[in-house]
Amino acid sequence: MKTHLGAKNCLFPIPTTLVGALVNGKPNYLTVAYVGIVDNDVISVSLGKKQYTAVGIKEHGVFSVNIPPAGLVAETDYCGMVSGKKADKSTVFTNFYGALEAAPMIEECAINMACRVIQTLELDEHFAFIGKVVETYCDDACVVDGRVDFACVQPFFYAPDKDYFALGERFAQAWHAGKAVKERRGGE
Amino acid sequence: MKTHLGAKNCLFPIPTTLVGALVNGKPNYLTVAYVGIVDNDVISVSLGKKQYTAVGIKEHGVFSVNIPPAGLVAETDYCGMVSGKKADKSTVFTNFYGALEAAPMIEECAINMACRVIQTLELDEHFAFIGKVVETYCDDACVVDGRVDFACVQPFFYAPDKDYFALGERFAQAWHAGKAVKERRGGE
Numbered sequence: 001m002k003t004h005l006g007a008k009n010c011l012f013p014i015p016t017t018l019v020g021a022l023v024n025g026k027p028n029y030l031t032v033a034y035v036g037i038v039d040n041d042v043i044s045v046s047l048g049k050k051q052y053t054a055v056g057i058k059e060h061g062v063f064s065v066n067i068p069p070a071g072l073v074a075e076t077d078y079c080g081m082v083s084g085k086k087a088d089k090s091t092v093f094t095n096f097y098g099a100l101e102a103a104p105m106i107e108e109c110a111i112n113m114a115c116r117v118i119q120t121l122e123l124d125e126h127f128a129f130i131g132k133v134v135e136t137y138c139d140d141a142c143v144v145d146g147r148v149d150f151a152c153v154q155p156f157f158y159a160p161d162k163d164y165f166a167l168g169e170r171f172a173q174a175w176h177a178g179k180a181v182k183e184r185r186g187g188e
Numbered sequence: 189m190k191t192h193l194g195a196k197n198c199l200f201p202i203p204t205t206l207v208g209a210l211v212n213g214k215p216n217y218l219t220v221a222y223v224g225i226v227d228n229d230v231i232s233v234s235l236g237k238k239q240y241t242a243v244g245i246k247e248h249g250v251f252s253v254n255i256p257p258a259g260l261v262a263e264t265d266y267c268g269m270v271s272g273k274k275a276d277k278s279t280v281f282t283n284f285y286g287a288l289e290a291a292p293m294i295e296e297c298a299i300n301m302a303c304r305v306i307q308t309l310e311l312d313e314h315f316a317f318i319g320k321v322v323e324t325y326c327d328d329a330c331v332v333d334g335r336v337d338f339a340c341v342q343p344f345f346y347a348p349d350k351d352y353f354a355l356g357e358r359f360a361q362a363w364h365a366g367k368a369v370k371e372r373r374g375g376e
Binding site for chain 2: 001002003004005006007008009010011012013014015017033034035036037038039040041042043044046065067070073074075076077078079080081082087092096098107111112113119121123124125126128130132133134135136137138139140143148150151153155156157158159161162163164165166167168169170171172173174175176177178179180181182185186
């Protein structure tokens with residue numbers, strides 16, 4: 001049987017990211033789990049309309065998405081608890097810059113994406129910044145035969161209103177696991 | 189050291205969903221990992237422009253998002269391998285209907301969200317359907333004290349171009365794990 005939950009977003013657990021921007025001339029990072037993929041090289045990040053980081057993204061039209069490893073859960077959670085208005089988050093991590101000079105990135109995160117805003121949606125509670133990935137950086141150790149080993153990246157996932165989940169095991173192969181069903185049911 | 193990967197989307201692993209729509213009068217489900225959260229009760233799903241399911245979403249302005257458990261990986265993968273143009277996917281699962289009559293949902297998935305399209309973005313390769321959640325359904329067994337137990341839902345995650353990952357353990361508490369860092373570094 002099903003319980004009716006009302007209009008409740010349950011697209012969780014979802015990857016936890018650190019979104020970076022230059023705000024008042026300094027790197028700032030916000031913990032963001034309202035993220036998604038909208039096209040092959042386009043992602044969205046949604047920030048509360050009054051977030052300090054949103055000011056920087058609006059000013060420069062660029063941002064970074066950094067995927068923190070489970071080992072940085074304390075620092076990541078901290079970046080979601082404290083506003084850049086009240087605390088200097090520019091020294092929490094080692095900053096580096098790549099293709100976009102106003103998109104600071106985090107050395108300690110295995111994956112970093114420098115993104116340029118191509119569209120901004122204004123929702124009730126959030127701005128959704130739709131960003132085209134301009135350049136992606138990955139720790140050498142997590143690149144195997146030119147491909148990213150996501151198990152090596154050790155991302156973690158957020159679920160409301162208090163859980164961080166680790167990544168589990170690879171347990172099946174995409175574009176393959178369904179073959180037996182296809183043979184049974186047909187289709188091309 | 190960092191490897192430069194070009195403009196590569198690395199927001200993975202990301203939840204694997206089954207997006208449902210009524211197409212030519214029949215329920216159809218497509219495996220979609222290009223998903224995201226854009227506001228508290230708003231999610232996005234991106235479908236290839238020629239996808240059969242996209243036709244149904246455009247016609248009716250509604251869709252469902254169903255979160256398949258790891259135990260349905262074969263059926264889920266199948267729904268991504270085979271087009272509704274070529275195979276009848278209306279009998280793969282047990283269909284049910286809720287708040288939106290053109291948004292068929294899957295009984296075997298612990299989470300189902302009936303969504304109404306509020307905006308459609310046309311990207312290079314995909315349509316991004318931005319949907320407001322109208323009603324959410326959850327298996328009774330996965331509701332604990334009125335909240336969803338996402339470990340019970342057993343979602344799984346996709347990473348290109350061939351991996352399905354399981355959900356790992358709860359390993360930290362959000363809005364809490366960062367407290368020690370906050371005490372050390374300050375901030376409100």
